[in-house]
Amino acid sequence: MAKAKSAFVCTECGAEYRKWQGQCTSCREWNTLSEVQLAPSRPGASASASHGRSGYAGGISRDVTDLASVDLSEVPRLSSTFGEFDRVLGGGLVPGSAVLLGGHPGAGKSTLLLQTACKLAQERASLYVTGEESLSQVAMRANRLQLPTQGLKMLAETSVETILGVAERERPEVLIIDSIQTMHLEDIASAPGGVAQVRESAAALTRFAKQSNTVLLLVGHVTKDGSLAGPKVLEHMIDASLLLEGDTDSRFRTLRGQKNRFGAVNELGVFAMLEHGLKEVKNPSAIFLSRSEEQASGSLVMVIWEGTRPILVEVQALLDDSPLGNPRRIAVGLDGNRLSMLLAVLHKHGGLFTGDQDVFLNVVGGVKVLETSADLAVLLAVVSSLQNRPLPRELVVFGEVGLSGEIRPVPSGQERIVEAAKHGFTRAIVPRGNAPKTSPAGMEVVAVDKLADALEAL
Template sequence: MAKNRTVYVCAECGGTTPKWQGKCPHCNAWNTLEETVESSAPSAAAHRYAPLASSSPVRSLSEIEARETPRQPTGLDEFDRVLGGGLVAGAVVLIGGDPGIGKSTLLLQALASLSETTSVLYVTGEESAEQVALRARRLGLATGNVNLLAEIRLEAIQAAVSEQKPTVAVIDSIQTLYSGELTAAPGSVSQVRECAAQLTRLAKQTGIAIVMIGHVTKDGALAGPRVLEHIVDTVLYFEGDTHSSYRLVRAFKNRFGAVNELGVFAMTDRGLRGVANPSALFLSQHEQQVAGSCVMATQEGTRPLLVEIQALVDSSHAPNPRRLTVGLEGNRLAMLLAVLHRHAGVSTFDQDVFVNAVGGVRITEPAADLPVLLAIMSSLRDRPLPRGLIAFGEVGLAGEIRPAPRGQERLREAAKLGFSVALIPKANAPRQPIEGLEIWAVDRLDAALEKLR
């Protein structure tokens, strides 16, 4: 008879230890060890993982035929963009996001579209079948060919998938599933890891594309062991403010496409709708020019986007002036202010500095450095930047302006939306002139600020 023993599993790395500790001995993360009961049944484990034991002959890499992987479009253009063109047979996709942001709505819409050409299965563990049917009716979806299963037991789900043999299956959500071979509660580290591994193995063996919805922690990371993100092929994050009607789907890992792709959706009473021109969302419509505003051209995967950067510089009445960013990295702002003082002679030691990326978008690339500094200088001088100006470029600690990747695509997007002047790094200057766009190419921060005097 199998003996059960209590172990402590790290929620970050999945490592185990027999005793509780404040810090995980494997990854050094604090307060991540959770108590669980582990069943030691070597014979059952050997039987469960028997398909993995089959060996294949060693071959030269040059002898293996490489062919293009066919994709199944979901019918949602923005979702297909993030996936790299559509779903791949046997791929496992993990999508996470805050509660109520629209994960289930998006996947139900995708299944309704896919059901017109192929077989699909929706497995719900968080809602009843009636609740899912009510949502589909409210969205006006044609779900006559969408098969639904309300189940949280892994073995029953595996049997249903093997029997139905759908092309695409959605699991809502992975944290609600449990395996009868483990004694831990649903949502525990061992259950999430085991259920995800079993479903991934099922997808690879049968060629069924499986999309799993995952919960997120209060920090915004996917709940459960970090190994969950390593198991799957694609990791997507649903971003956006629940009080706003716009949603962003971002790819952080994709074995079948480009990472950092961005899909933009608008939440309506008929579900999520793709936004054809997302740059318009991130640009404020001012009736007249205002100080402290600069438009930058950023690159999200293969898509260039225009985003407005706003800055407010005000006299500080506290001993320590505030440095606050929304949508940008806070530590980088402190570094840029130091560069501004050292290489342009502009000090802000007695000023509060607030920087915001309009529209709720989050910018991580360093090409936002130059627009941030231009917006700060505009607010500090209380003087608007020239009309129709767009900028991008990384600012180094020595005051140099470094080039940004895919500068040509950024400039063409700016010209398409009617911008007339581009302040860019000298290394990004186009060889051929772009119609309607005047190029100001600079290589130093002081030269960039001199252009705006």
């Protein structure tokens, strides 16, 4: 018998090594190498591989094609029956694509895909494979959510070979795997959820989806820091990586696209978790702007850009005298390091000292702001709380703040101002580079160049 070989694979970047070492030399991470058992090579494998290099899946010949002669017709898409889901996907599900949906336990991954599968099954052949629950558990959830269950094919299985055999026989247009961490291949000598099993199982399922033109939806677990569990190479195999986020004490869930070969990256979809499952929120700004009637200091509305649309969210700041020698800087929904940098800019170019204050910052609604257009709104909210002076409720702000105190323009400034005007805001403080030639009706736009100008405009 051929001797089984092993390799050590980095769970962060997928680099392989012949022996274990403390640090991965590719991504510089420590203690990320895990042992993977390699299948023994079969006689004649190298010869068949060399003959199959000219074609895909061993033998199908390929011709070299000039780029100018490639057909540019639009790739047909399948609607997921959720407008917000389709938005994050870039317009719908693409046949032959592999989509990975991740999220914390209880976020609603299985609920979202079960709702999608039940509705799609009314028109298209769909196969839902569950490796974590029994068929009765899935049926009970579908009954509780009042979903149409006729037509949806179900399979409780964790063996990839068995799943591929059933899929070859049923020929579904949509194949859902819940979850990839429970799948295993018989040839891989490791437990399900390991680096080798997750990588090879995903590769086999993705290969089937490409060859059969099937939409593949994979459920993936996340680690405690929110990143996708399993080898990093898994994210390179799939076509789209989506993350469903939301606190367990909040009914709102945000679906964010982290990778998408068929649409915009960082697109955001908003859902509400109700009694009968997830319901899409078509106007997220109206949800995030449910403010108190009483004016309070430190509260301000900003316009952020998520994917292909603007969203209005409220940012709140609270400053208090710190009893500690090292005051706290806590930001929820924003980058804490950027908050410290902005406070230094406020002191240097705005003349306001916050070194003896605890600073707490929160973005209402559980939204995570990843762009720099929130800088100016954050600083003005901090100033409002520091001086205990409420800001006007009809004021909206956006703009990037540089280290020299300049207010830099941000992308899609005109669309942000129009969105704010639609929701009844009558005054906006924006970078001069984003100032429109003609302001929307009923909107006063104040263009600023420096942080001092913005403070004076208040």
